[in-house]
Amino acid sequence: MERHFDASLRELKEQLLGMAGYVERAIDNAVHGLQGRNPAKIRSVYEIERTVNREQVTVDESCVRLLALQQPMAVDLRLIVAIIKINTDLERMGDQAVNIANNSERYLALEPLKPLVDLPLMFDEVKGMVRDAINSFVRRDEALAREVLRRDDAVDELKRRIFTDVLAAMKGDPGRIDAGICLILIARNLERIGDHATNIAEDVVFAVSGEDIRHARREAP
Amino acid sequence: MTTTSPFLLETRGLSAWFGNAQAVKPTTLGCAANTVTAIIGPSGCGKSTFLRCLNRLHEEVPGARAQGEVFLENGPVYGPGVDPVAVRRKIGMVFQKPNPFPALSILENTVVGLRLAGVRRKNVLRELAERSLRLAALWDEVKDKLDQPGMSLSGGQQQRLCIARALAVEPRVLLMDEPTSALDPVSTARIEELVTELKKEVTVVIVTHNMQQAARISDRTAFFLLGEVVEFGETSRLFTNPVDPRTERYITGRFG
Amino acid sequence: MSRRYFGDYVFRSYGWRHLQSRVMIGLLAAACGLVLLPLFSILGYVVWQGLPALEPAFFTQLPGSVGEAGGGMANAIVGTLTLVGLALLLGLPWGIALGIYLSEYGRGRFASVVRFSVDMLSSVPSIIIGLFVYAWVVIPMKRFSAVSGGVALALLMLPTVARSTEELLKLVPGHVREAGLALGLPRWKVILRIVVRGSLGAIATGVALALARVAGETAPLLFTAFGNRYWNQGLDQPIASLPVQIFNYAISPYEEWHRQAWGGSLVLIALVLGLNISMRAALRRKGKTGDS
Numbered sequence: 001m002e003r004h005f006d007a008s009l010r011e012l013k014e015q016l017l018g019m020a021g022y023v024e025r026a027i028d029n030a031v032h033g034l035q036g037r038n039p040a041k042i043r044s045v046y047e048i049e050r051t052v053n054r055e056q057v058t059v060d061e062s063c064v065r066l067l068a069l070q071q072p073m074a075v076d077l078r079l080i081v082a083i084i085k086i087n088t089d090l091e092r093m094g095d096q097a098v099n100i101a102n103n104s105e106r107y108l109a110l111e112p113l114k115p116l117v118d119l120p121l122m123f124d125e126v127k128g129m130v131r132d133a134i135n136s137f138v139r140r141d142e143a144l145a146r147e148v149l150r151r152d153d154a155v156d157e158l159k160r161r162i163f164t165d166v167l168a169a170m171k172g173d174p175g176r177i178d179a180g181i182c183l184i185l186i187a188r189n190l191e192r193i194g195d196h197a198t199n200i201a202e203d204v205v206f207a208v209s210g211e212d213i214r215h216a217r218r219e220a221p
Numbered sequence: 222m223t224t225t226s227p228f229l230l231e232t233r234g235l236s237a238w239f240g241n242a243q244a245v246k247p248t249t250l251g252c253a254a255n256t257v258t259a260i261i262g263p264s265g266c267g268k269s270t271f272l273r274c275l276n277r278l279h280e281e282v283p284g285a286r287a288q289g290e291v292f293l294e295n296g297p298v299y300g301p302g303v304d305p306v307a308v309r310r311k312i313g314m315v316f317q318k319p320n321p322f323p324a325l326s327i328l329e330n331t332v333v334g335l336r337l338a339g340v341r342r343k344n345v346l347r348e349l350a351e352r353s354l355r356l357a358a359l360w361d362e363v364k365d366k367l368d369q370p371g372m373s374l375s376g377g378q379q380q381r382l383c384i385a386r387a388l389a390v391e392p393r394v395l396l397m398d399e400p401t402s403a404l405d406p407v408s409t410a411r412i413e414e415l416v417t418e419l420k421k422e423v424t425v426v427i428v429t430h431n432m433q434q435a436a437r438i439s440d441r442t443a444f445f446l447l448g449e450v451v452e453f454g455e456t457s458r459l460f461t462n463p464v465d466p467r468t469e470r471y472i473t474g475r476f477g
Numbered sequence: 478m479s480r481r482y483f484g485d486y487v488f489r490s491y492g493w494r495h496l497q498s499r500v501m502i503g504l505l506a507a508a509c510g511l512v513l514l515p516l517f518s519i520l521g522y523v524v525w526q527g528l529p530a531l532e533p534a535f536f537t538q539l540p541g542s543v544g545e546a547g548g549g550m551a552n553a554i555v556g557t558l559t560l561v562g563l564a565l566l567l568g569l570p571w572g573i574a575l576g577i578y579l580s581e582y583g584r585g586r587f588a589s590v591v592r593f594s595v596d597m598l599s600s601v602p603s604i605i606i607g608l609f610v611y612a613w614v615v616i617p618m619k620r621f622s623a624v625s626g627g628v629a630l631a632l633l634m635l636p637t638v639a640r641s642t643e644e645l646l647k648l649v650p651g652h653v654r655e656a657g658l659a660l661g662l663p664r665w666k667v668i669l670r671i672v673v674r675g676s677l678g679a680i681a682t683g684v685a686l687a688l689a690r691v692a693g694e695t696a697p698l699l700f701t702a703f704g705n706r707y708w709n710q711g712l713d714q715p716i717a718s719l720p721v722q723i724f725n726y727a728i729s730p731y732e733e734w735h736r737q738a739w740g741g742s743l744v745l746i747a748l749v750l751g752l753n754i755s756m757r758a759a760l761r762r763k764g765k766t767g768d769s
Contacts, residue, residue: 210462310661323675334660
């Protein structure tokens with residue numbers, strides 16, 4: 001027997017997945033626009049982000065409505081709480097995509113600093129984390145979610161490398177500080193997106209198992 | 222002599238029958254002093270029967286019997302030489318339907334337990350009535366009409382009168398059998414509020430059909446199914462992250 | 478379109494239902510009238526016939542000599558009150574105790590035997606009760622007496638009192654008893670001080686109805702209380718009663734006695750009705766505190 005509530009929950013999940021799709025596209029377009037030096041693609045990010053903002057409001061409304069009307073318990077309660085948090089993280093990812101787009105536009109207006117090598121690597125890693133975080137939510141796959149958490153370190157490592165390289169290049173030629181800062185900021189934006197992906201993965205673990213792993217993980221050495 | 226337990230009220234292997242039909246399978250539960258324990262479960266799961274075993278009211282039903290042990294403050298509730306009447310003075314009860322005694326005034330209803338136990342002094346009775354009615358958060362509403370019949374009150378007030386009546390004999394435990402199922406939401410909210418207040422005075426065990434109610438007012442919750450306790454634990458944990466899949470199915474409404 | 482059709486249907490059938498309703502209400506009213514007609518014709522006729530006989534002397538004097546005008550039924554009025562009082566004294570505690578037993582402890586074979594016997598007793602014709610009392614009280618005492626009349630009337634009211642008490646106590650919901658037990662009160666206290674006390678008003682109505690019923694009994698008094706043309710000389714002596722007096726006067730050949738029989742009838746009806754109505758009125762006032 002499918003409860004009416006189950007149908008509402010499915011609808012809500014679909015809403016959230018739609019929103020996640022927009023967010024992924026925004027990140028893709030921002031980074032690909034930078035890589036392909038395509039300003040039109042970069043500018044498309046702003047429109048997508050507005051859609052994400054609208055979706056965020058809709059998802060929140062659905063969650064509040066379900067909480068108020070269905071008073072869910074246990075697994076249902078955890079799912080909705082997780083969705084509310086994931087919703088926020090997705091919206092923040094959208095914001096970061098806009099930041100990347102801004103920084104990319106500025107970067108493209110300047111002399112290129114150096115060939116982009118680590119940044120695409122970092123982008124692939126972050127993109128993979130986002131994808132897996134969302135997949136773990138869709139499939140209620142706790143193992144996959146925990147896998148996402150482990151990959152955060154690789155992203156941090158790539159960011160450190162980019163920072164070192166760019167700083168070295170900037171020290172060599174102070175005229176390129178502007179371009180360097182853009183790349184540093186983009187790397188930092190990507191890292192933030194990765195952090196949001198780990199947040200989502202943590203929420204998935206909570207929704208599936210009821211275990212809150214946030215501080216256990218961060219406080220552990 | 223029994224071993225000292227951290228619980229004010231405790232059952233060990235308590236089971237109950239109606240004739241040959243077993244209503245409660247051996248159940249071991251403990252309620253710490255000044256806590257609220259909620260018992261939830263589908264209709265006919267034995268939760269009310271279990272509750273009624275705690276003050277030995279179950280055995281008053283023809284053909285009904287109970288087995289196993291119950292301890293109140295480490296003293297036996299069942300056993301040779303234990304007088305059920307004495308047990309019930311220490312373990313009060315509030316029922317599903319408000320049931321003030323007919324033809325008794327509000328005052329008489331409140332102190333009837335003491336009155337019939339031999340307390341005669343008018344001023345003593347009146348003082349105790351005021352105390353109980355205040356505890357039951359009813360005093361302000363009835364203090365000017367104590368001589369009116371208990372039946373003249375509204376349903377919610379009647380139920381609080383019944384709570385005052387149970388409290389007047391100063392029990393250690395208050396059993397509540399779906400005390401708000403016949404009441405409107407406002408009266409229900411007042412009783413829930415009251416239960417939380419009463420924790421300071423008594424230990425409460427409440428059977429409820431309303432899971433939100435159990436979640437709101439109890440410290441620990443027991444989930445009964447088909448006469449046995451499926452899960453018993455901290456209320457906040459049980460309602461967010463139940464261990465047993467049957468509990469999960471029940472509290473998320475996926476049974477049947 | 479279907480909406481409209483539905484609307485028309487409802488509208489048309491409404492008129493038909495209305496008519497049906499009116500016809501039925503009319504029939505019910507007629508049935509009510511039919512029931513009330515005998516009551517009011519009896520009342521009216523008795524008042525019309527009896528009122529002229531009710532002079533002050535009727536209430537204060539003993540019956541006059543045979544066939545003479547004057548005299549009254551003072552002894553019979555007092556006699557009926559005495560007999561009813563005796564019946565109450567003898568039958569009430571017994572009947573109520575029986576009712577309490579049947580309601581509160583009445584399970585199992587013995588109780589059903591008791592319940593059945595009580596029902597049997599209530600269907601025994603009153604003249605048989607009279608005969609029984611004659612054999613068991615009058616003969617051993619070797620005389621007709623007020624006491625034997627009281628016993629007969631008590632036996633007559635016993636089943637009514639017992640069964641009505643039982644039924645009324647059964648109306649008190651089980652959880653009220655449980656609430657009493659849950660206060661740590663012994664069962665007998667719960668029954669007497671809470672359950673019975675709560676139903677006292679209703680039980681009194683039942684008793685009043687039983688009393689009204691036996692106050693008009695004639696047959697069992699004929700060979701127990703017997704009747705007496707003078708004041709009763711003691712409870713072990715024959716005593717007059719209104720129904721017997723009415724009976725004797727009505728079958729006599731004297732016009733004056735017929736007149737007085739009608740007067741006695743009016744007084745008897747007034748007594749019974751008065752008892753009934755005053756009891757109900759008293760309960761209506763108390764009733765607000767009773768009845769759940």
